[in-house]
Amino acid sequence: MKAQIARQDILREIEENREHYVTFLQNFIRAASPNPPGDTTEASKVVVEFLSSHDIKPNIIAPLERAPNVVTDFNGSKGLGARVILNGHIDAFPVERPDDWERGPYSGYNDGTSIHGRGGVDMKAGTAASIIAFTLLKKRAEHLRGSVALTAVSDEETGGKWGTKYLLEQCGDSSPWKGDVVLNGEPGGLQSIRFGEKGTLRITFTVKTPGANGAYKHVSRGANIIASQIIVKLLDIERLEPELPEVLKKYLQSDEVRRVADDIMGPGAANILLQPTVNVGTMQGGAKVNVIPQQCVFETDIRLPIGMLARTVVDQIDEILKTFPEASYEVQEAASNPANYCTTKHPLAAHLANAAQEVTGVQPVQLAGLGGTDCKFYRYAGVPAYVYGPSPKGMGASGESVLIEEFVDMLKTHTLAVWDYLSS
Structure with a gap:
């Protein structure tokens, strides 16, 4: 009975302190933390001040030094139990065109409906929710078993080497920041819980030819033309099919999952959940227009669906390049990560779904994400990790903003889910 009263008290406290929490999010956004370059000093101070x-x-x-990770934890008073990690990142995507922002990219402006500014969606709203949830749960530790840890990290946008990955690797299996299950507030849409995500395979291609004057096409094929021909061939990779357990494949192809995926991420998203995608970055083939270029360098970002190994794609690339002896490639190992997923049946995932329905009136569907999060590092380590966050619409774009109601609903859902899991 006391635990139930304390649970109701959580919702009451969130509503009473709504403006305080929104102000925290505004201050968090105003503390610019673009990565690169990755200096999160000011944003980290905002986090520390709130916790203090x-x-x-x-x-x-x-x-x-310029990218601190803010961590803390507490033990429940009811004895042994699971250790829940609340994980989120402090850094944000850089701003490419600040003049395109009506109110400036770091205004934190509250228009009554949304909070505006870079990082609001990806993922300062989610990280703020984790931080606030931690304070609410710690205040009621007497009712909980197990423990809760908070990891607000500073290096996610450029790979996580100095953030989550560092926290997990510094102490190996005994790392206090590993835990038994993870909850993360990356953008995903409140209609979904993300239990996995696509992997990335980043590759740099280099094409070298003798080159010549533009009029002497019979002397040398142009590196740019060869590169273009290779790119067309690379699109065949999108026809490869992943190898998945039949039950998971059937689930991800179900009408409900497809409907929710298209609703959250835009029409067509469901079609690429189980399909590799190929994106080509900037081509560097610098030469005057009347010269056949000797070299062209371009990068590809290939997204690997769950059930597809990088080796499968690399083998296909090797086959393609047999007819292009002028070309070579190098895998960007630091920027390449396998696809990953965890069980959909974990008790925390069930509590998360129930809490979400209670708060929003919508029962979320479990989905795999198209983009990467730090949850991958936990899943690689065998720790189930789940994402429940705001709509991804507008993240990384000029005018990025997060809905206040989604922020508050996410906060309630995160807090109640962990509470129910550790107090049940």
Whole structure:
């Protein structure tokens, strides 16, 4: 009975402090933390100040001085139980065209419906929700079993080497920041819980030819033309099919999953959940227009669906390049990560779905994400990790903004899900 009263008290406290929490999110967004270059000092201070105002003194783990990771934890008073990790990142996507922003990219402007500014969606709203949820749960530790840890990390946008990955690798299996299950607030849409995500395979291609004057096409094929021919061939990779357990494949192809995926991520998203996609970056084949270029360099970002190994794609590339002896490639290992997923049956996932329905009136569907998150590092380590966050619409774009109601609903759902899991 006491636990039930405490649960109701959580919702009451969130509503009473709504403006306080929104102000925290605004200040968080105003503390610019674009990565690259990756300096999150000011944004980290905002996090530390908020925690300190709730009588929590966090620890700072900073393999890079300009990119501190803010961590803290507490034990429940009801004895042994699972360790839940609330994970989120502090850094944000860079701003390419600041003049395109009506109110400036770091305004944190509240228009009554949304909070505007870079990082609001990806993922300062989600990280703020984790931070606030941690304070609400710690305040009620007497009702909980197990423990809760908060990891607000500073390096996600450029790979996680100095952020989540560092926290997990610094102590190996005994790392206090590994835990038994993870909850993350990356953008995913409140109609879904993400239990997995596509992998990335980044490759640099180089085409070298003798080159010549533009009039002497019989002397040498142009590197840019050869590169274009290779790119067309690379699109055949999108026809490859992943190898998945039949039950998972059937689930991801179900009408309900397809409907929710298209609703959250835009029409056509469902079609590429189980399909590799090929994107080509900037081509560098610098030469005057009347010269046949000797070299062209381009990059590809290939997204691997769950059930597809990088080796399968690389084998296809090797086959393609047999007819293009002028070309070579190098895999960007640091920027390449396998696709990953975890069980959909974990108790926290069930509590998350139930809490979401209670708060929003919508029962979320479990989906795989198209983009990468730090959850991959936990899943690689065998730790189930789930994403429940705001709509991904507008993330990384000029005018990025997050809906206040989605932020508050996410906060309620995160807090209640962990509460139900550790108090049941």
